[in-house]
Each structure stands twice: as structure tokens, then as C-alpha cells.
Amino acid sequence: MNIILLGPPGAGKGTQAQRLVEERGMVQLSTGDMLRAARTSGTDMGKKVAAIMDAGQLVTDEIVIGLIEEKIREGNAAGFIFDGFPRTLGQADALNDLLSRNGVKLDAVIQLEVDDEALVDRIVNRAKEAVAAGGQARADDNEESLKVRLMEYYKKTSPLIGYYHARGDLRSVDGLQDVDAVAAAIAKALA
Helix, strand or coil: CCEEEECCCCCCHHHHHHHHHHHHCCEEEEHHHHHHHHHCCCCHHHHHHHHHHHCCCCCCHHHHHHHHHHHHHHCCCCCEEEECCCCCHHHHHHHHHHHHHCCCCCCEEEEEECCHHHHHHHHHHHHHHHHHCCCCCCCCCCHHHHHHHHHHHHHHHCHHHHHHHHHCCEEEEECCCCHHHHHHHHHHHHC
């Protein structure tokens, strides 16, 4: 099974992806993680990624698609979870082309629906909990950063909701439930 987890920053995509990895043996394709791994891999693609990132530039969609294609061609997974990709309609089209070229089917797009105010509260509390536990909050776990990230999400990524709905792939889940309830709702949506 191959799925996309879609939702704004802090909606719980990473948490739910990890559960799917543990419970179903799927592979999480987090573009951020893949870029960091490629950068230190020593491969030709990794050297290209490192040069771009070291120059402070954004990695192109073509490179991200290339990294995803490398992972898909390894073919040793019970399925893939696309986390953080696609973020734009152009990336969605590129992903469709990549999957088609490799004979891979997208089974579902799970939208984690959350209320913005509750999301801000969740992120602020996550930061407080990290500090209270003796750790550090993520640099972007604050209300101001989240509002900027939400604006980017609504401008660039939220159009994917209509895109995948029109294709019949979209399944919506209440992302404000507790972690176990969200996981159960995702399992039901994938059944």
C-alpha cells in the first residue's frame, strides 16, 4: 500500500507515519530525511544535494523526485508513506508520473484535518513539554513560526486537497483526536 499523508505543519503526519512503519512495515519517505541522508551518502546524487544545500539554495523538485525514485526502485517495502511530498500541484503531477513509470499505484491520500487555533495550542504545548522534560523545543515550535508555515501550507499545499478529492484518492481523518484514535481512523480509512 502506498499513501500520502497530507496536512498542515504539526498535524501529526510524522507521528502517524512512524506508527504505520512499525505496524505495517511501510517505508516513510520524508523528503527532509532523504535530503539529509543523501547529503552525507557520498553518491553522485548526494554530492549534488550537498553542493546545493551548502550554497544555501533550495533543492529542485527534479532532485527530490530522483531521490524518491531511488527509494522506490529498491523495492523492499510493504509500501511507501509520502510525508512532506508532494507540497504543490506540480510536485503531485511529477509524483504521479514517477509512480506510473515504476508501475506503482497510489492507494490513498490521508488528510489530517485540524483546526488552526488547536494546532497553535498543540505546537506551543509541544515546545513547553520538551523544555519541561529537560530537552529543547524545535526552533520552529512557536506561534509566530507556525503561522508563517501555515500560510505557506494554505498557499501552496492545500490545493492538493481538491486535486486528490477529484481523483477519488482523498480520505479525511480528524487529526485533533488523541494519537491512538487518529491511528485507528487511518487504519479504517485504509481498509
